[in-house]
Amino acid sequence: MTDAAPFAEPRRRPARKGPRVAIAAGLTLVIAAGVGYAAELGPFDPGPPTADPEARKQARAFLADWEAGRMSRAAALTSRPEEAERVLKSFTSGLDISEPSLSAGAVTAADDGTATMAFTAKMPVTELGTWTYDSALPLRRQDDGAWKVDWALSLVHPKLSSTHKFRLEREDSEGPEINDRDGNALSGSTHPSLGPLIPQIAKDSGAGPRGAVQLVDRATGEVTGTEASFGKKSERPADKPVTTTLDATWQSAAEKALAAEADGKDAALVALRIDDGEILAVANSPASGFNRAVSGTYAPGSTWKIVTTSALLLKDAVAPGDVVDCPKYLTVGKRFQNVEASEHRDATFRKDFTASCNTAFIGLRDKVGDQELGDVAGKYFGVGQKWNVGISSYDGSVPVPRDQTEKAASMIGQGRVQANPLIMASVTATAVSGTFHQPTLTGTAKDTTTTTALPREVVAQLRELMRATVTEGTASALADLPGAVGAKTGTAEVSEDVPNNGWFVAHRGNVAVACVVEKGVTGGSSAGPVVRSLLGAVPDGAS
Incomplete structure (x- = not known):
């Protein structure tokens, strides 16, 4: 018999007459089909080995402990705990890696009973950036039946071995002036x-x-x-x-204003030039903490009524002299009210704006489409588009309301509307100039936004309403300042058991300012004095 014998054709037998020939043919077809199923095509194919769920569980536990910095616990899940703990610790500390992110992938089983889990590692190297790579965890069942990570240097990184290691080299660590x-x-x-x-x-x-x-x-x-x-x-x-683009005078005044008037609360402030968006000051309290001014996410409260008013004026849905009643309460799925449950019966829209009447604005919700507020915010004010400020920034969000209650809240800067002082200073600048300019800290960042200028008549009405808010409304904290200062206050609800955040935006000359004071209760009483201190410290025309 030769090597080819198993694959040689079978010896043919003489054909027999009669029904037996048909039966034989039928058997041949059945046998052929059976061979096909057994080979690879049918339900009798066992397929690739299936990974034991316990192996997957052990691998995920190892990644979770390594990610959380629990090196001893992670090492205990391996076949060589002492070496594993030493290597895991030296790898992260030696490369200045903090808070790694380890994402589990698919688990595959091998014919020899082992398994492998793929994973992606994102390793933040302090002050430099994130090192991302793919690796895999080998897993083996132990004599006692338990699964463990089969320790090897290469699981930490595919190129880590007994002959090669990694080294971090830094340059220009001091940074420029x-x-x-x-x-x-x-x-x-x-x-x-x-x-x-x-x-x-x-x-x-x-x-x-x-x-x-x-x-x-x-x-x-x-x-x-x-x-x-x-x-x-x-x-x-x-x-x-x-x-x-910063201005040392404005920056110093902003920091002093927060220190003197924010009453020790977490707060933030931004001042920028109206004609080009260049940022003059960014201040936070505490100074060493989170950059609330540029990256914070807050409900902007009634300062958002600048955008809501723009949406109404753009479609002639209301005019400043129109009567728009301002009751104490208005129920739209939930009960909304004005600050201190104030009311202004038979008030004009101008009065509603200057007194910051929530119920009047909510009562006008049917005048704008569900998506229209977000469209106006993006098209005219650049909110929600990608800004290239010069540092990391949050650029706002105005989602389409999910129901009428959320739409009512959006009309007054609540619900899911999100902004920060940088955004609201820019909104103010756009409202009083008519043109959006992407805010920038360096003057060299590429502007990729696309916006449309507000009509002149809308700008004129917004300026008049903001000026009236200073002379006869809730922004009276600025009434003694020289020049045609305009402003808008805001009180943003956080939750039932946390005091409201206070907001205040203003413009004077070529400068727009926005300030938020967390737990400030009302904008006029908390953020207002901060803005007053800032504008009072810098001469009019200094921009």
Whole structure:
């Protein structure tokens, strides 16, 4: 018999007459079909091995402990706990990795009874960026039947081995000098709120810190490859400062205003130029904390009525002299009320705006479509579009209301409408000039927004309404300031058991300002004094 014998054709037998031939043919078809199923096509195919759910569970537990920094617990889930713990700790600390993100992937089983889980690692390298790569966890059932991660250096990273390791190299860790628009030096010591922002500004300008994760030979120290590079290559001379749009005078006044008038509460403030969107001041309280001014997400409360009013005026749905009743309460799925349950019967829309009447604005909700408020915010004010400010920013959101209650809330800057002082300072600037200018801290960021100018008659009405809010309404905190100052107050509900946030926006000359004070109760009483202090400290016309 030759090697080919098993695949040779069977010896043919002489055909027999009669029905037996048909029966034989039928059997041949059945047998052939059976061979096909057994080979790969039919329900008798066992398919690839299926991974044990316990293996998947063990792998996920290992990733969760490693991600959370529980190295001892993660190592205990491996076949070599002592080595695993040592390597996991040295890997993250040696490369300045903090808060890794480890995403589990598919689990595959092998014929030998082992399994493998793929995963993606995102490793944030302090002050540089995120190193992302793919790896896999080998899993093996132990003698006692339990699954463990079959420890190997390569599971941490595919290129980590007994002959190669990783090394972090940093460049330009000091960073460049940062100047204001007039060449004055800025620093975290002179302007505390800028401390957390200066590294971001430097990085965006291409003058920030750079570095790389390199693969090196353990024996010789020779670099054999670069796994990740961070930072931009800059043509800027090392001794050339980065110029910003900030103004040292406005920045100092903003920080002093928060310190003096925010009553120790968390608060934030932004001042920017109306004619070009250049940011003059960004201040936060506490100064070293989260950048509420630019990245915060807040309900803007009644300061949002500037946008709501624009939507109404654009379609001639209301005029300042129209009577729009302002009752104490109005129920739209839930009961809405005015601050301190005030009411103004037979009030004009002008009065509703200057007194910040919630129920009057909610009563006009049928005058705008469900999506219209968001459309106006994006089309005319740039809200919700992607802004390139020069540092990380939150650029606002105005979702389509899910029901009439949420639509009512959106009319007064509540519900799911989200903004921050940067957005509301920009909204104010757009309202009183008619043209949106993307806010910027560096003056070099690319503007990718697309907006339409507000009609002149709408701008004129908005300016008049905001001026009247100062002279005869809720923004009277600014009434003694010289010039045609305009403003709008806001009180934003947070929850039933937390005091409201206070908001205040204003414009004077070529500057627009917005301030939020968390738990400030009302905008006029909390954020108003902050804005008054700022504008009172900087001469009119200084922008």
